[in-house]
Amino acid sequence: MVDWFKRKKKGILGEKKNDIPEGLWIKCPKCSEILYKKAIEQNFWSCPKCRYHFRIPAFDYIKLLFDEYEEFNAGYRSSDPLNFSASKKYIAQLKIAHKKTGLNDAIVTVKGKINGHQLTAAVMDFGFIGGSMGSVVGEKISKAVDVARANKTPLLIVSSSGGARMMEGILSLMQMAKTSAKLAQFSEEGGLYISLMTDPTTGGTTASYAMLGDINIAESGALVGFAGARVIKQTIGEDLPDGFQRAEFLLEKGFVDRVTERSEMKEELTRILEFFA
Amino acid sequence: MAERILDFEKPIAKLEHKIEEMKELSHSSDIDLTKEIEKLQNKLNSQIEKIHSNLTTWQRVQLARHPRRPYFLDYIKEITSDFIELHGDRHFADDKAIIAGLATIGGEKVVLIGQQKGRNTKENLFRNFGMPNPEGYRKALRIMKLAEKFNKPVITFIDTPGAYPGLGAEERGQAEAIARNLFEMARLRVPMINVVIGEGASGGALGIGVGDIILVLENTWYSVISPEGCASILYRDSSKAPQAAEAMRVTAQSVRDLNIADEVLPEPNGGAHRSPAETAQIVKSAIVKYLKKLKKLPKDELLRQRLEKYSKMGAWEDIAK
Numbered sequence: 164m165v166d167w168f169k170r171k172k173k174g175i176l177g178e179k180k181n182d183i184p185e186g187l188w189i190k191c192p193k194c195s196e197i198l199y200k201k202a203i204e205q206n207f208w209s210c211p212k213c214r215y216h217f218r219i220p221a222f223d224y225i226k227l228l229f230d231e232y233e234e235f236n237a238g239y240r241s242s243d244p245l246n247f248s249a250s251k252k253y254i255a256q257l258k259i260a261h262k263k264t265g266l267n268d269a270i271v272t273v274k275g276k277i278n279g280h281q282l283t284a285a286v287m288d289f290g291f292i293g294g295s296m297g298s299v300v301g302e303k304i305s306k307a308v309d310v311a312r313a314n315k316t317p318l319l320i321v322s323s324s325g326g327a328r329m330m331e332g333i334l335s336l337m338q339m340a341k342t343s344a345k346l347a348q349f350s351e352e353g354g355l356y357i358s359l360m361t362d363p364t365t366g367g368t369t370a371s372y373a374m375l376g377d378i379n380i381a382e383s384g385a386l387v388g389f390a391g392a393r394v395i396k397q398t399i400g401e402d403l404p405d406g407f408q409r410a411e412f413l414l415e416k417g418f419v420d421r422v423t424e425r426s427e428m429k430e431e432l433t434r435i436l437e438f439f440a
Numbered sequence: 441m442a443e444r445i446l447d448f449e450k451p452i453a454k455l456e457h458k459i460e461e462m463k464e465l466s467h468s469s470d471i472d473l474t475k476e477i478e479k480l481q482n483k484l485n486s487q488i489e490k491i492h493s494n495l496t497t498w499q500r501v502q503l504a505r506h507p508r509r510p511y512f513l514d515y516i517k518e519i520t521s522d523f524i525e526l527h528g529d530r531h532f533a534d535d536k537a538i539i540a541g542l543a544t545i546g547g548e549k550v551v552l553i554g555q556q557k558g559r560n561t562k563e564n565l566f567r568n569f570g571m572p573n574p575e576g577y578r579k580a581l582r583i584m585k586l587a588e589k590f591n592k593p594v595i596t597f598i599d600t601p602g603a604y605p606g607l608g609a610e611e612r613g614q615a616e617a618i619a620r621n622l623f624e625m626a627r628l629r630v631p632m633i634n635v636v637i638g639e640g641a642s643g644g645a646l647g648i649g650v651g652d653i654i655l656v657l658e659n660t661w662y663s664v665i666s667p668e669g670c671a672s673i674l675y676r677d678s679s680k681a682p683q684a685a686e687a688m689r690v691t692a693q694s695v696r697d698l699n700i701a702d703e704v705l706p707e708p709n710g711g712a713h714r715s716p717a718e719t720a721q722i723v724k725s726a727i728v729k730y731l732k733k734l735k736k737l738p739k740d741e742l743l744r745q746r747l748e749k750y751s752k753m754g755a756w757e758d759i760a761k
């Protein structure tokens with residue numbers, strides 16, 4: 164068989180390069196400008212010079228959008244069903260991720276209000292094991308669908324994810340089917356689902372709930388795709404075009420309704436919610 | 441065609457070779473070797489049983505990829521006599537990595553959809569090694585909708601090393617095509633049975649793999665990523681695939697133990713590749729058995745049970761409780 168996987172570079176799990184670093188001053192990864200952290204924060208966590216969007220924790224995103232909110236199912240966490248251990252023990256990785264993010268898994272679910280509109284949301288956190296989707300992410304999204312159904316609110320999912328979580332094997336894979344099935348139920352009952360893809364949204368996350376919005380929005384510049392760029396490059400044996408798998412590429416190819424800057428996101432969501440209210 | 445023999449199958453092949461030699465000898469001479477041959481045959485059977493009752497996870501992965509393992513088209517030949525293939529997604533192309541069509545199984549009119557690998561380089565290039573592009577998933581969905589319209593059950597055969605990771609596949613929305621299928625399969629108003637006959641690699645497999653009953657042949661694997669892919673990320677070394685396969689618990693029995701598959705279908709002694717026809721009959725009987733059950737359910741109840749089945753999948757705990 165073709166072996167696409169001979170690579171020694173850091174994978175999703177070790178990736179930290181785009182997380183917001185500690186300290187007062189931050190160098191923009193795109194334009195290299197040295198920026199004052201407060202200035203970035205005030206600018207919706209994006210570079211004031213080149214508009215590069217930093218990856219931010221779930222709660223920061225929630226605070227950008229919601230005027231008031233209440234979290235639910237915060238205590239859900241993985242039970243390590245496979246007793247998984249590869250180069251590291253999964254249970255140890257979960258503990259480290261918890262310590263780093265304060266979360267129990269890679270997603271936060273809330274109900275609340277945006278400019279007076281009720282909204283249920285599930286917001287992913289890339290800082291928790293690369294925003295990977297395992298049983299907890301799948302279950303919390305399913306429960307968020309149920310909360311939206313019960314309260315008759317629209318549903319928003321903010322994705323930032325390297326894909327399905329390997330450490331839960333087939334159970335992770337099936338979360339793609341589970342979340343899609345719940346979204347199908349929601350859709351049949353007339354629920355409005357908005358999918359918001361942020362950097363990065365890849366793999367099984369893209370190939371399930373992220374692509375299933377009644378409205379699909381991608382954050383400007385976000386990486387959105389199915390297969391990893393390195394895998395594709397090795398398969399086809401040539402370089403990939405500029406801007407490949409970026410939000411603007413998906414807009415061009417017809418897979419997202421809109422590409423929006425983070426600073427405009429709340430306003431944009433409000434207008435959409437208003438239309439369907 | 442060169443027949444590759446897996447390392448752990450070598451003692452079996454050796455005995456088989458010996459038996460062949462004796463048969464030839466007794467044929468070409470007047471020496472009666474019936475007793476000796478019978479003795480060797482018994483030894484062979486117990487050897488096969490011994491090896492196959494103690495297979496490691498990795499050996500099962502190798503069997504799932506065995507070059508002589510029956511593929512979707514082999515099943516079609518064995519369990520139907522009236523297959524009508526339907527081509528194309530009506531938008532872009534006809535993906536040869538996914539075959540779809542109409543057939544009768546055990547007197548039951550059904551729609552069959554499955555991934556197809558090739559047996560040699562030429563066939564593999566034609567079938568893209570069983571790796572579908574978006575139009576393959578869209579063809580599958582089109583035929584599923586046809587089945588729904590005319591109230592015919594859908595049977596899918598899963599055997600893929602993954603969805604194709606190509607430039608065009610991304611441009612044409614591989615992720616969207618798979619996601620759309622998951623969404624639509626969850627609510628398709630006909631009975632749906634999925635059978636894993638070889639490799640069940642990730643979203644590429646699941647893209648035709650949502651249904652009411654999930655059957656897995658004994659020597660197959662089904663997981664979120666290939667063992668090689670997992671190993672290259674977690675160990676930074678794809679040669680650690682056997683360890684990764686073990687850690688991810690990819691075997692059919694594990695998939696059953698984790699409450700994903702409904703039933704493990706036992707393969708004939710020595711594995712499916714040694715008895716393709718017999719294997720096909722085992723698959724056929726299971727399909728017929730489950731179709732009978734599913735057909736009795738009213739459509740709303742069928743869909744309710746399907747949603748409930750997927751809602752339960754996964755393992756988590758709530759520390760707030």
Ligand SMILES: [Zn+2]
Nearest residue numbers: 191194210213
């Ligand atoms: Zn910048």
